[in-house]
Amino acid sequence: MMDPKAAYVAAQWAHDRPLISCRFDPTGQYVFCGSEDAVIERFRISDGVKTILAGGHSTWVNTFAFPDAGNFVVSGGCDGKLTWWEVAAENPAPIRSIQAHGTQWVRSLAVSPDGKLLASSGNDLMVRLWNGSDGSLIREFPGHQKHVYSVTFDPTGKFLLSGDLGGVIRQCEVETGTEVRKFDAAPLYSYNGGQQVDFGGVRALAVSPDGKKLAAGGLHKASNPLGAVHEPLVLIFNWENQTLEKSLIAEGITQGVIWNLRWLSDGSVMGVTGGGNGGFLLFWKPDMEKDYHRFQLPNLARDMDLHSDGIQVATAHHDKHVRITRLEAKPA
Amino acid sequence: MKLNYPCRTAEHGVARRQFLRGVAAGAAAIAGGYGLCNPAAFGETLRSQQKRIVVFNMHGGLSQLESWDPKPGVDTGGPFLAIPTSVPGIHISELLPLTAQQMHHLCLLRGVNTSEDDHGKGAYLMMTGRRQTPAGEFPQLGAVAAKTLSPEDSGLPGHIVITPGGGGGRGNDSAWLGPKFSSVQLGNGNPPPNTVRPENLSEQSDAARQDFRRRVTERFLNRRRTAVTEAFAYSYEQADKLMRQRDVFDVTKEPASETERYGQHDLGRHCLLARRLLENGISFVQVSHSNYDTHNENFNFHIEQMGEFDRAFSTFVADLANRGMLDSTLIVVLSEFGRTPNVNLYYGRDHWSRAWSVCTAGCRMPRGAVFGATNERGTEVVEGQVDHGNLFHTYLQSVGVDSTGNFNIDGREMPIADPSSKPIEGLLT
Numbered sequence: 001m002m003d004p005k006a007a008y009v010a011a012q013w014a015h016d017r018p019l020i021s022c023r024f025d026p027t028g029q030y031v032f033c034g035s036e037d038a039v040i041e042r043f044r045i046s047d048g049v050k051t052i053l054a055g056g057h058s059t060w061v062n063t064f065a066f067p068d069a070g071n072f073v074v075s076g077g078c079d080g081k082l083t084w085w086e087v088a089a090e091n092p093a094p095i096r097s098i099q100a101h102g103t104q105w106v107r108s109l110a111v112s113p114d115g116k117l118l119a120s121s122g123n124d125l126m127v128r129l130w131n132g133s134d135g136s137l138i139r140e141f142p143g144h145q146k147h148v149y150s151v152t153f154d155p156t157g158k159f160l161l162s163g164d165l166g167g168v169i170r171q172c173e174v175e176t177g178t179e180v181r182k183f184d185a186a187p188l189y190s191y192n193g194g195q196q197v198d199f200g201g202v203r204a205l206a207v208s209p210d211g212k213k214l215a216a217g218g219l220h221k222a223s224n225p226l227g228a229v230h231e232p233l234v235l236i237f238n239w240e241n242q243t244l245e246k247s248l249i250a251e252g253i254t255q256g257v258i259w260n261l262r263w264l265s266d267g268s269v270m271g272v273t274g275g276g277n278g279g280f281l282l283f284w285k286p287d288m289e290k291d292y293h294r295f296q297l298p299n300l301a302r303d304m305d306l307h308s309d310g311i312q313v314a315t316a317h318h319d320k321h322v323r324i325t326r327l328e329a330k331p332a
Numbered sequence: 333m334k335l336n337y338p339c340r341t342a343e344h345g346v347a348r349r350q351f352l353r354g355v356a357a358g359a360a361a362i363a364g365g366y367g368l369c370n371p372a373a374f375g376e377t378l379r380s381q382q383k384r385i386v387v388f389n390m391h392g393g394l395s396q397l398e399s400w401d402p403k404p405g406v407d408t409g410g411p412f413l414a415i416p417t418s419v420p421g422i423h424i425s426e427l428l429p430l431t432a433q434q435m436h437h438l439c440l441l442r443g444v445n446t447s448e449d450d451h452g453k454g455a456y457l458m459m460t461g462r463r464q465t466p467a468g469e470f471p472q473l474g475a476v477a478a479k480t481l482s483p484e485d486s487g488l489p490g491h492i493v494i495t496p497g498g499g500g501g502r503g504n505d506s507a508w509l510g511p512k513f514s515s516v517q518l519g520n521g522n523p524p525p526n527t528v529r530p531e532n533l534s535e536q537s538d539a540a541r542q543d544f545r546r547r548v549t550e551r552f553l554n555r556r557r558t559a560v561t562e563a564f565a566y567s568y569e570q571a572d573k574l575m576r577q578r579d580v581f582d583v584t585k586e587p588a589s590e591t592e593r594y595g596q597h598d599l600g601r602h603c604l605l606a607r608r609l610l611e612n613g614i615s616f617v618q619v620s621h622s623n624y625d626t627h628n629e630n631f632n633f634h635i636e637q638m639g640e641f642d643r644a645f646s647t648f649v650a651d652l653a654n655r656g657m658l659d660s661t662l663i664v665v666l667s668e669f670g671r672t673p674n675v676n677l678y679y680g681r682d683h684w685s686r687a688w689s690v691c692t693a694g695c696r697m698p699r700g701a702v703f704g705a706t707n708e709r710g711t712e713v714v715e716g717q718v719d720h721g722n723l724f725h726t727y728l729q730s731v732g733v734d735s736t737g738n739f740n741i742d743g744r745e746m747p748i749a750d751p752s753s754k755p756i757e758g759l760l761t
Binding site: 017018036037038058059060078079103105123147193194195196197198199225226227228255274300318 | 392404405407410411412413426496497598622623625626627628629633635636637675677678680
């Protein structure tokens with residue numbers, strides 16, 4: 001039974017560089033990680049066996065998605081590439097690479113609910129839609145004015161949501177590419193005139209499984225962006241009328257930013273943050289401002305994913321480890 | 333390390349004997365007050381060459397790894413790749429694609445070690461060539477340039493600092509060279525404040541007013557001439573000349589197409605203004621770009637900042653080259669220090685002065701060159717190590733100033749640059 005208050009770290013596996021990203025494959029056999037190098041680490045959940053996926057990128061890998069019923073994993077990197085790999089091959093090799101966003105970073109990937117479409121977003125201000133099986137370009141979604149940090153589909157698969165550095169979330173029709181409307185996530189963005197920098201942005205997006213709420217994560221109170229003085233923030237929007245229903249905060253987590261969000265089976269929202277006082281899994285009821293529980297991880301976290309079983313949580317850490325936390329009571 | 337470049341001619345240099353002759357002539361020509369500072373010390377020959385210096389101050393500490401000395405693939409390298417430049421074999425960060433096409437004009441100094449990780453102290457030593465000491469202040473490069481390079485009859489200030497914001501005013505950066513050589517600060521690139529004659533004051537009335545002031549001042553100076561009274565009188569005269577040439581400081585007089593070329597942002601406008609000032613004979617211009625003190629999310633911030641810098645800087649370099657000004661203009665891109673090779677918890681880089689880079693161009697700096705090197709991870713200098721003192725000497729030597737000479741201040745010999753240091757050997761052409 002899922003119980004965040006009873007969470008515990010069940011396993012941890014190491015790489016030789018700090019980790020920056022992690023995703024479970026849909027079958028739940030593996031967790032794929034990106035790191036401060038040009039390779040991908042695949043860890044088998046059952047025993048932690050590590051396989052290195054090399055040759056697909058020339059620099060860091062930011063994100064993963066699993067199109068085509070989860071047979072492939074697609075990695076997106078700071079080299080602007082999307083690279084397809086076979087998920088379960090003994091020694092996966094690149095199947096194809098495409099220069100999806102020029103030489104600009106790929107920031108985020110998402111797969112449509114039917115598994116056929118792959119969406120990517122990047123620093124070239126673009127969102128693009130690809131055939132998940134063969135990598136052919138289906139459609140482009142121009143319109144963002146700043147780097148596009150996050151992308152996701154709504155549960156019906158009809159809409160694509162993308163969030164940028166400027167706190168703008170665009171909702172576009174998948175079928176036509178037409179922008180339907182925008183959500184105003186401005187609280188996640190700030191411009192610091194003294195330092196002359198843009199900061200924040202929509203770092204994470206997640207639509208609730210019932211399609212009634214949109215969660216957008218990032219940071220606020222950025223009084224010193226260059227010095228990492230800010231706190232995590234999640235905005236909960238009403239899907240129907242776009243109103244901002246709640247701002248979810250986490251007091252006392254200095255230097256924190258929400259790197260990813262997931263909706264849990266009980267309707268609560270889970271976020272991952274890394275800050276001056278370490279890494280945390282944060283748990284909110286979407287109608288309550290403050291987190292009802294926070295689970296301290298052994299090290300600062302940079303990404304998170306929820307296993308298809310709804311219990312296991314993977315987190316990527318600066319101390320070179322990926323950790324599997326179980327949201328349930330430890331067996332006696 | 334020794335560089336081999338073809339143009340190793342003597343015409344760029346100022347011989348010590350020639351320099352000393354200039355000192356003597358200048359001392360004889362000037363009497364009292366600022367004359368004691370001897371602005372003619374370097375002779376009209378040097379001034380007639382119209383040498384100039386422009387400094388790009390990358391405020392906060394530009395990362396050498398995300399600019400001039402990339403280390404892709406190693407644990408300290410970060411996510412950015414290195415790209416080829418217009419000079420075969422020289423690579424710089426992919427964040428500078430336009431600048432890479434101007435590499436044949438540039439000289440990268442990759443072996444800088446200043447051993448000072450404090451912002452204030454680092455900035456001081458990079459701008460004065462000396463460490464701060466309780467014994468006294470030293471003039472900044474701009475003040476030295478204004479004194480040594482500005483034409484004596486120039487109606488414009490020789491030392492301009494374009495600040496990212498603020499309202500402008502005068503700097504306090506000339507130390508014992510006196511306030512005459514302190515910077516005029518152009519807040520956010522705007523013309524100096526209060527330089528437009530009030531509408532209710534006619535030109536005739538203003539002229540009469542100025543004439544009366546001059547006569548009273550002259551009478552006073554005949555009896556009580558000091559450095560302070562000289563500065564007082566000079567400031568009025570300079571302000572008067574400046575008001576008549578106010579358009580020089582007004583970048584809006586440039587065509588809109590030029591603004592577009594430099595980029596529609598403050599730095600673009602400031603770089604265009606810098607070009608305008610240099611073309612009008614101002615000896616020293618400093619442009620600041622803020623902010624590079626990226627302890628947090630170094631890579632995101634460098635994408636943003638370097639994007640602005642790349643376009644504005646590359647356009648500036650190309651323009652100076654196309655207008656034949658690179659032979660007479662020294663370009664320096666500096667910070668108070670570099671940033672740590674180590675990537676911290678927050679994707680940031682911290683202060684690092686042990687192995688970083690300065691970019692230069694023009695005058696006697698070699699073209700399309702790299703001097704010095706760091707190790708594979710960028711943690712130490714392994715070749716061609718230089719410090720702030722070497723750099724300060726080299727900048728001045730590059731524009732024809734004998735940096736081993738002295739200023740004569742109230743009868744005292746004051747070294748132009750740190751006498752315990754020296755120019756970089758084997759670098760200048």
